[in-house]
Each structure stands twice: as structure tokens, then as C-alpha cells.
Amino acid sequence: MNSRAKIKQVFDEMGKIVVGHERLTNRLLIGLFTGGHVLLEGVPGLAKTLTINTLAKILDLNFHRIQFTPDLLPADLIGTMIYNRKLDDFEVRKGPIFANIILADEINRAPAKVQSALLEAMQEKQVTIGDESYILDKPFLVLATQNPVEQEGTFPLPEAQVDRFMLKVFMGYLSKEQELEVMQKMSNMDFNYKPKVILTKEDISNIRQEINxxxxxxxxxxxxxxxxxxxxxxxxxxxxxxxxxxxxxxxxxxxxxxxxxxxxxxxxxxxxxxxxxxxxxxxxxxxxxxxxxxxxxxxxxxxxxxxxxxxxxxxxxxx
CATH class of the missing domain: 1.10.8.80 (Magnesium chelatase subunit I, C-Terminal domain)
Structure with missing residues (x-):
């Protein structure tokens, strides 16, 4: 199966779970194929997290979801040094940032220190813990969701970090017909479709070469x-x-x-x-x-x- 046929299959698989977000899938693939991070903004309940989770399952990549909260610390994101009694020395415990795809869920609910911890990873594709820098695996992509800043309990993102997102995609409400389809699909409590894995690291690398x-x-x-x-x-x-x-x-x-x-x-x-x-x-x-x-x-x-x-x-x- 050639690359374009696989991409069409990605859209088909996404449509079996996520309704009415073909444009969003398009934008997420743009980020994936260029290595550009994507920020999704919309009020709660618009399937932002579901869309990213579904795409991650279709890709044969390491995926971590991080729920951003006001009490999150930078070490919870990138990792830290811990003391190993047996070795009588400190060793690195890597955080969830060490993955191919990061879902930063409700990214604007975390304070500025945590936002700053993402900057090096997003721009340099590396993380510094202690005195050592660690290169992140390729591809590395941050897909972040954000509630509008006027919602209670959120923090505006620093301009330097926002600029590191290739795209910012606004999500609106579905049409009546689309929302009816969502209701009918999700009201079935036995609905538990597991999407097929379609794209591998090699596929993504080949697609990037074709885009060049x-x-x-x-x-x-x-x-x-x-x-x-x-x-x-x-x-x-x-x-x-x-x-x-x-x-x-x-x-x-x-x-x-x-x-x-x-x-x-x-x-x-x-x-x-x-x-x-x-x-x-x-x-x-x-x-x-x-x-x-x-x-x-x-x-x-x-x-x-x-x-x-x-x-x-x-x-x-x-x-």
C-alpha cells in the first residue's frame, strides 16, 4: 500500500470514532509530517482529547498523555535525579516527555514554570536533567489542548511558547446532524472500537521525503x-x-x-x-x-x- 492510500485509511479510521473533525485530522497530519507542534483550542466537550488519542493509536509511535494541572511541577514533565541506595549515586528518572507524541491536555491549566519546561523540548528536541542533555526520539510532536483563557482556572501561555506551535486550530460546535450521529454512537455503551495501526516511523519518514x-x-x-x-x-x-x-x-x-x-x-x-x-x-x-x-x-x-x-x-x- 502506497503512502497516499495509507493516509486515506487514516481518515477512514478516524471517522469511525471521531465525527465531524476531518479538518482537525488534516491539521494534525500537517503537524506530524512536518514535525510542527499543534495547539487545539475550544471549550470542554468538543472531542479534542479523543481526536488526539485516536490518532495516536493509529500511529505505531510511543505516546504519552499528560494532564496539566495547577500543581504540576517541571520534574513531573521532564524527569529528575533520584538517589539510588544500591549504587550510592544519583541516577536519572526520565519523565513522560520522553515519547514520540505528547498530548499536553489542558496545557493552559499549568503555571508558567511548567510551560517554560516545555520550551527546550519543543524547540531543541532535547531535555536537560541535571548537567546532562538528552536527545528526544524522532519524531517528537507536542499536541496540546487548551480551554479559552476566559474559562475559570486557566493561565495564558507565554508568547515565546505559543510561537513554537506551528498551528493553532480553533474547534467549534458540530452541526445538528453531526451531533446526532455522536449521540447515537456514544449512547451505545458497548461501543469500544479499537482503530488499526496504519502508519509507522518508516512510513512517516517516507512521507516527509515525498513532501520535500x-x-x-x-x-x-x-x-x-x-x-x-x-x-x-x-x-x-x-x-x-x-x-x-x-x-x-x-x-x-x-x-x-x-x-x-x-x-x-x-x-x-x-x-x-x-x-x-x-x-x-x-x-x-x-x-x-x-x-x-x-x-x-x-x-x-x-x-x-x-x-x-x-x-x-x-x-x-x-x-
Missing amino acids: KITISETLERYIIELIFATRKPGDYGLRDEARYVQFGASPRATINLNLAAKVLAYLDERDYVLPEDIKEIAPDVLNHRIMLNYEAEADGITTMQVIDTILRRVAIGR
Whole structure:
């Protein structure tokens, strides 16, 4: 079975358990195939954890789920040094961060010290315990869920950490028909379907090599640059209202991630080249957590999604 047939089978297996989240599965695969971390945001009960758990079972990878709580300590995440009486010496006890896929469940319920402990692992793919640094196994991917910050008992994530997430995906409510299907499926107390393992480390490595062969024209590369710069200096692009509202634009990581994510979209659509539609489709997920608006925007009820939508409409290709 070739790689694209296996990917189609992944979507089929996901659909047997998770209803109405094909777009979310698409975004999780983008993260998996590029090594980019993904942050999911939505109110409780939208199947964020179920979706990630199901995907982890479909992958032949080491998986750990970490429930983030206000009393979680950095050592609970990365590990610590413990004294071994028999050896009369200290030894390393590795934490749950040593896995291929980490589900950081309700990541914004843990305090800043724990959030900071993730930074080295997410960016450098290594963890330091005591005086030693330990390389994490490949692939290494953090899939985090987050409740909106206005929910009680949550902490906003540090900007440096948020920027290390390749994508931030907002999850909304299902349609009436989809929710009816969920109710009918989950009301069956005997429902206990176990998804098949489909993708291995070797499959993921092969898919990444195939994605590297996806081509993107210089015109579209420059289009990506223009989009990113429009988030930083909207006034230079005739976006006067947006210039009033944007405090900080997207970082250089956004440029790299938008390029990579567009290539994966093309690959998943069984093309070997990127179209402008690929860039426009994935841009909101790449940019929404990297644009910081000021208090004037908040007062006027302006959101980052509205700013991104305007930029995508007003910045022309081949400008």
C-alpha cells in the first residue's frame, strides 16, 4: 500500500470514532509530517482529547498523555535525579516527555514554570536533567489542548511558547446532524472500537521525503513573504484600520511554517505543487496565534481572524 492510500485509511479510521473533525485530522497530519507542534483550542466537550488519542493509536509511535494541572511541577514533565541506595549515586528518572507524541491536555491549566519546561523540548528536541542533555526520539510532536483563557482556572501561555506551535486550530460546535450521529454512537455503551495501526516511523519518514519534493514557485514564495510583512506593517499595504489595531506581527517562524504547511496541503490533495489556495487555506491556522492586537482592537471588538481575513483579501499575488 502506497503512502497516499495509507493516509486515506487514516481518515477512514478516524471517522469511525471521531465525527465531524476531518479538518482537525488534516491539521494534525500537517503537524506530524512536518514535525510542527499543534495547539487545539475550544471549550470542554468538543472531542479534542479523543481526536488526539485516536490518532495516536493509529500511529505505531510511543505516546504519552499528560494532564496539566495547577500543581504540576517541571520534574513531573521532564524527569529528575533520584538517589539510588544500591549504587550510592544519583541516577536519572526520565519523565513522560520522553515519547514520540505528547498530548499536553489542558496545557493552559499549568503555571508558567511548567510551560517554560516545555520550551527546550519543543524547540531543541532535547531535555536537560541535571548537567546532562538528552536527545528526544524522532519524531517528537507536542499536541496540546487548551480551554479559552476566559474559562475559570486557566493561565495564558507565554508568547515565546505559543510561537513554537506551528498551528493553532480553533474547534467549534458540530452541526445538528453531526451531533446526532455522536449521540447515537456514544449512547451505545458497548461501543469500544479499537482503530488499526496504519502508519509507522518508516512510513512517516517516507512521507516527509515525498513532501520535500513538492514544488512551490518563486511567485508564491514571495506571496508568503508579503503576507507575513503585511501582519507587521499593515499601513505599508494600505490597511489603515489594521495598522491601528496590530501591536506585533507574525514572527519569521510563521514564514517557514506557512511554506511547509502549504506543501503538506498540496501533498494531501495529491498534487506535487503548491497552489495559492493552499496558502490561503492554512494561513489563518499559522498566523492567528502570532499576531498580537492592542487594547484599541479589543475595545472595538476586532479579532485576529478578522485582521487575517482582510490581509488575505487585500494582499495580491505578485505584488
